[in-house]
Amino acid sequence: MKILFIDQNFDATNIGGAFKSNYAIINEFMKYPEYSISVLATNSPYFKGKRFSARPVYPKLRTPFNKLNSLIKNLKVNQYFSFFSIIREIKRFKPDIIIVQRDLTFSAMLAGLLKKIPVINIIRDGMSLCPKDIDTRGFKNCSSVLSKKECWRCIEKWRTLRILLSDKPKGFNRTLGSAFYTVYYKFKYFFTKFYLNLVKFTCINVVASPLMRDLVKKRIKNSRITLRKITPIDDSNISKKYDKIDKFILKKIENSSKRILFVIPRNEGGSKGYPFVKKLINQLPQNTLLIVVGIIIEELKNYKNVVNIGRIPTDNLYYLYEKVDLTIIPSIYTEAFGRVLLESIINKTPVIITPQTGAKYLFKNKNYVKVLPLNTNIWTEEIKKMLDNPIEISKDEIKIIEDKFSSYECVSDIINLLRKIIIS
Numbered sequence: 001m002k003i004l005f006i007d008q009n010f011d012a013t014n015i016g017g018a019f020k021s022n023y024a025i026i027n028e029f030m031k032y033p034e035y036s037i038s039v040l041a042t043n044s045p046y047f048k049g050k051r052f053s054a055r056p057v058y059p060k061l062r063t064p065f066n067k068l069n070s071l072i073k074n075l076k077v078n079q080y081f082s083f084f085s086i087i088r089e090i091k092r093f094k095p096d097i098i099i100v101q102r103d104l105t106f107s108a109m110l111a112g113l114l115k116k117i118p119v120i121n122i123i124r125d126g127m128s129l130c131p132k133d134i135d136t137r138g139f140k141n142c143s144s145v146l147s148k149k150e151c152w153r154c155i156e157k158w159r160t161l162r163i164l165l166s167d168k169p170k171g172f173n174r175t176l177g178s179a180f181y182t183v184y185y186k187f188k189y190f191f192t193k194f195y196l197n198l199v200k201f202t203c204i205n206v207v208a209s210p211l212m213r214d215l216v217k218k219r220i221k222n223s224r225i226t227l228r229k230i231t232p233i234d235d236s237n238i239s240k241k242y243d244k245i246d247k248f249i250l251k252k253i254e255n256s257s258k259r260i261l262f263v264i265p266r267n268e269g270g271s272k273g274y275p276f277v278k279k280l281i282n283q284l285p286q287n288t289l290l291i292v293v294g295i296i297i298e299e300l301k302n303y304k305n306v307v308n309i310g311r312i313p314t315d316n317l318y319y320l321y322e323k324v325d326l327t328i329i330p331s332i333y334t335e336a337f338g339r340v341l342l343e344s345i346i347n348k349t350p351v352i353i354t355p356q357t358g359a360k361y362l363f364k365n366k367n368y369v370k371v372l373p374l375n376t377n378i379w380t381e382e383i384k385k386m387l388d389n390p391i392e393i394s395k396d397e398i399k400i401i402e403d404k405f406s407s408y409e410c411v412s413d414i415i416n417l418l419r420k421i422i423i424s
Helices: 017-029 066-074 078-093 103-114 148-164 177-200 210-219 247-254 274-281 296-301 315-321 341-347 358-363 376-389 393-402 409-424
Strands: 002-007 036-043 050-055 097-101 119-122 203-206 223-226 260-264 287-291 306-307 326-329 349-355 367-373
Touching: 002 078, 002 103, 017 036, 017 287, 017 409, 036 103, 050 103, 066 296, 097 103, 097 409, 103 119, 103 177, 103 393, 119 177, 119 409, 148 177, 177 326, 203 210, 203 409, 210 223, 210 358, 247 306, 260 315, 274 287, 287 315, 296 306, 296 393, 315 341, 315 358, 326 341, 326 376, 341 349, 341 358, 341 393, 349 376
Parallel strands: 002 036, 002 097, 036 050, 097 119, 119 203, 203 223, 260 287, 260 326, 287 306, 326 349, 349 367
Antiparallel strands: none
């Protein structure tokens, strides 16, 4: 069977959970000789082998001006032009099925529909379900069916909301840039509406949690949705290292008595909860060091009790998981599953999460996972409790997670789905 995987990134060093999961799934698939794999991604190395190939999707719309190219990238214009690259790859590779996630979904579904190839659409977040690439109104999730009246009203308020989240400076809602994005979001409403209708014709939509399934069902009526394990997690083959972490930061981590980890692979409107974390910083218990990893944020240099690390390999990230006393996941938007949650647990570190984290259903009665609403006072109190009274995670608990979400189990789940699709 030939499978065409289409993604935004195909990169082993990427810290984003969606991309790490897909990378692991593709590598596990290569253990099965009956499958041939082609990967098409916006960011991908070029590779050609007997049963495996990887190709980058080059941007079709480029200008001589870097700022304009940056704007084109931020507006995600080229994801629509990627349709032509996908059609070319379909003609070359002749896949039996297409598996797609994230930014290139629109073009992949359209290409699959025209070429009559079954498409498995992995929905890992609510970004594609909303013109603003989010699924929240303030700190409450929005699950309404899209309507022009409601969406445009929400878009008008969004600039002010970003200021309330401390994600943008005051006055930002009156700038020319803000007005431009407001118009852009209103225009994108129609593309989003078309996308939601296109999803109904997809062979199957795969989600990782009941939380994500409920969101998709409310937003896209009459769509075919299945819940599958699509978040491979593994600690056995990872040798924990700290070679990519600055020596000064390492020394500061070693000399701290209490350590908290916050992983933020991107800062897109604070989806991972960065605006909330900023409010927490000054309320953290004394002698507590907050380690923010994944992206460099200039304003964090002003805080003495914070160290900020950029993108690092998984083995360095696992070292941090094991080193800290607590991991926080204050997601503001729907976290379709929450890979950071699993990574922290298998490294024996307890976690505080919000109700927006999809994997919470697995840990309803576990003392090492606390589900708290986005309230700084509540979080500060619980952080102090968990730091003062360390919670141990048993080897048996870790073994259950590793077995349930091994690469083998996740790919077996997808293979069973493939067989059902081919038979039907």
